[in-house]
Amino acid sequence: MTPAVGTPLDRPVPPGRSAPPLPAGEAVLRRQRARESSARTYARSFPIxxxxxxxxxxxxxxxxxxxxxxxxxxTLALGHxxxxxxxAVRRTLDSGAPLHVLDLATAEKDDxxxxxxxxxxxxxxxxxxxxxxxxxxxxxxEAALKLMQTATGRRGVLAFTGAYHGMTAGALAATGSTAVKEPLPSCGEVTRLPYPYSYRCPFGVGGERGAELSAVYTERLLDDPGGGVTAPAAMIVEAVQGEGGAVPAPDAWLREMRRITAERSVPLVLDEVQTGVGRTGAMWAVEHSGVVPDAMVLSKxxxxxxxxxxxxxxEEYDGWLPxxxxxxxxxxxxxxxxxAAxxxxxxxxxxxxxxxEVGARMAARLTALRTELPAIGDVRGRGLMIGVELVDPEGVPDRCGALPPSPALAxxxxxxxxxxxxxxxxGGRHDAVVRLLPPLTITDGQAEAVLDRLADAVAEASASAGTAAASAGTASADSREHA
Known part of the structure; x- marks a missing residue:
């Protein structure tokens, strides 16, 4: 683990004395902390x-x-x-093929x-x-949004609560997280629509009814001459929200979004950056619903x-100039x-x-753990894109029965x-969702090991939280007694 600031590893060595040997990798971590920007994220969570x-x-x-x-x-569908x-990489290197050709045609691109x-x-x-x-x-x-703005001659974009589409200007405007948006000026005209999230339903009803209300709200808003929404250039949506907490869109709801956009000549863009290449149990997450989008954004x-x-x-949207x-x-x-490989x-x-198959088994076991680990509030996802939302078991449930999220426990x-x-x-709205994105090549034994370790971790963290709360209560009672 990374030593805390002020430990012997971080103090200057007195003159005439040699520095103690650093643990393996510690010098690399030190240089990273000294030289990389404060925007680094994963390196803070995993000091390895x-x-x-x-x-x-x-x-x-x-x-x-x-x-x-x-x-x-x-990104690693097949693991490391x-x-x-x-x-495939060695074959390409040995072939002498050019490694960088801008947008020229190559056999590798064609394949x-x-x-x-x-x-x-x-x-x-x-x-x-x-x-x-x-x-x-x-x-x-960015390219997809620009393409649809070019094709339609419109400016606005329809996006959803909980969405994550990236960190550049247009993508960030469509992203839902206020934490990453607040320090920056507005980057585009975006209308935010309610994404169906059964556990924390934006309408306070949950389940299929919550998804139905989301669709009704979307349609009424777009047709309301006083709703303040001009004809948009596109709707962009994730079939399963990734950073938003592994929240899957109901198939019927996604079909409604396709109907609503098609009837109003609004291009539908599916963001499959994290859901693609088999991750959700289909090659592309949109296939679960049978929806045919106007564009798909692919990466990772x-x-x-x-x-x-x-x-x-x-192809009818291909109105770009060179x-x-x-x-x-x-x-x-x-x-x-x-x-390609x-x-x-x-x-x-x-x-x-x-x-x-593996994802369904993992989700079923995690759901069963809720009875013995009440800090697990909800288990959801699709395929090997699973979210475990952690909550405060002692908190007051909301009108849907959801307990308060516990980011500190997470x-x-x-x-x-x-x-x-x-x-x-x-991930998730409150950073209280443990996200599981194992490679598609995960073995049954590895899946069991993941679940065993996660269950032990939740049990330990919950126990330590309970001990801390009890200690705080005792200290508070003592202070009142001595007052």
């Missing part, structure tokens, strides 16, 4: 220095091994250093595009175009662990080779179906998981 990784296992410089349930925020990915289109819903792929963007999902979101796993992002869209959206690193040959392996090995659970050799990250 990975030196080797294979599949789901990461080994730190100190020799400790961890089960990785973060998977590069969903999968043989299929390594072989990647073919592999990608083979996995897309046929009704969408048959009349689709692809645009290669800068290598991050946020740039693909499509590059086979290397940086790659694209927008795929219906150079309307560019990016220096949109010709990442290695990522295209690794991505990954897409074909996931399809050939039925890993989406495997994700659905932080303790994350630390307790790391101490047990399990890497998990937090």
């Amino acid at each position: 220095v990975p030196v080797r990784a294979q599949g789901m296992t990461v080994e730190g410089a100190d020799g400790r091994r961890y089960l990785d349930c973060l998977s590069g925020a969903g 250093n999968h043989p299929v990915v390594l072989e 990647f595009t073919t592999a990608l289109f083979e996995t897309l819903p046929p009704a969408f792929a048959d009349r689709a175009r692809i645009h290669f963007c800068g290598p991050a999902g946020t740039d693909a979101v 796993a499509i590059g086979g662990s290397l940086p790659l992002a694209v927008v795929v869209y219906r 150079g309307a959206h560019t990016g220096t690193f949109r010709g990442n040959t290695l990522a295209m080779a690794a991505g 990954t897409l074909r392996f996931v399809a050939a090995e039925g890993l989406a179906r495997r994700a659905a 932080v303790r659970v994350r630390a307790a998981c790391l101490a047990r050799g399990l890497i998990v990250e937090l």
Whole structure:
């Protein structure tokens, strides 16, 4: 673990004395803290220095091994250093192919595009175009929004509560988190709509009725001449909210969004950056509902662990002039080779179906744990995209029966998981959701180990919270007695 400020490792060495040897990796962590920006995030939660990784296992410089349930925020569909990915990278390197060609045509790009289109819903792929963007999902979101603004001649965007679409200007405007938006000026004209979230329903009713009200509200607002919403350029939505806490959109609700947008000639953009490539139990999360979108934003796993992002869209929206959206690193040959290999392996090995089966078993066991671990308020998700919302069992339930979120407990659970050799990250509206994003190649034994370690971590963190609360109560009673 990273030493606290003021420990002997951080104090200057007196003259004439040699510095004590640093623990393995500590020098690297020190330099990172001294040189990298304050915006770093994962490095604060996981003070480890990975030196080797294979599949789901990461080994730190100190020799400790961890089960990785973060998977590069969903990037590593096949886990770390999968043989299929390594072989594709080596083959490309040995071929002498250019590694960077801007947007020139190459055999690798052609092969990647073919592999990608083979996995897309046929009704969408048959009349689709692809645009290669800068290598991050946020740039693909920017491209999709600009594309629809160009095609429609409109400006506004419809987005949802709890959404996360990236950190660049337009993508950030569509993102729901106020914590990352408050320090910045407004970046676009966005109408925020209620995303169905059964456990903390925005309408206070939950379940199917909450989703129905969300659809009714959306339709009435768009048709209300006094509603303040001008005709939008697009609606952008996640079929499962990732950073928002692994909240899946009901299939019927997503079909309603498609109907509402189609009837009003509003392009529907599906953000599949984190949900794509088998993660949710289908190759693409939108397939669960049968919806055919106007555009799909893809990144993360499509590059086979290397940086790659694209927008795929219906050809009638292709109204851009040359150079309307560019990016220096949109010709990442290695990522295209690794991505094509990954897409074909996931399809050939039925890993989406495997994700659905393993994910359902994991979610069922976590749900069963709620009886013995009351700090688990809700378990949800789809496939291997699972969220465990942690709550205060002593709190007052809201009108839907949901207990208050406990972000402090979630932080303790994350630390307790790391101490047990399990890497998990937090998300959700209050950062109180433990998110599980294991690789699609997770074994049954690894799945059981993840659940065992997580359950132990929740039990320990809950017990320590109870002890702290009891101590605080005793101290308060003592102070009153002595007053």
